[in-house]
Amino acid sequence: MEIVEWMNEIDSTDLPQPYRDLAYLIGMENTLKVADKFSGTAIYFPKLDAVLRKVRDGKIKEEFRGDNYKELARKYGLTEVWVRQILAEQDTGPTLMDFGLK
Numbered sequence: 099m100e101i102v103e104w105m106n107e108i109d110s111t112d113l114p115q116p117y118r119d120l121a122y123l124i125g126m127e128n129t130l131k132v133a134d135k136f137s138g139t140a141i142y143f144p145k146l147d148a149v150l151r152k153v154r155d156g157k158i159k160e161e162f163r164g165d166n167y168k169e170l171a172r173k174y175g176l177t178e179v180w181v182r183q184i185l186a187e188q189d190t191g192p193t194l195m196d197f198g199l200k
Contacts, residue, residue: 105130155184 110121113129121129158170162185171178 155187158184 105126108126108130110118110126110129113121117129117133120132124132154174158174158181161170161173167178167181167185170176171181174181176184
């Protein structure tokens with residue numbers, strides 16, 4: 099969709115509720131682009147927990163100096179035991195647990 103001048107007259111209160119939230123977060127122009135692209139479809143946004151956890155765990159491994167378990171636990175809002183568990187994990191690729199299998 100090409101954003102044309104008259105679209106600047108659209109107010110976020112004119113939009114259906116899901117689009118109002120988007121307009122607040124990403125602006126009206128980007129909201130209209132999203133609406134054009136996905137209008138009429140249901141979109142599910144999965145939680146980013148797995149991605150965030152992977153990055154966080156990588157940072158913990160990078161910042162580990164051999165004795166700073168408590169510091170890392172405080173910094174990342176984890177228990178010291180959890181930090182030790184993260185540091186003990188070897189990156190060997192996907193496991194059965196990653197696929198919900200035990």
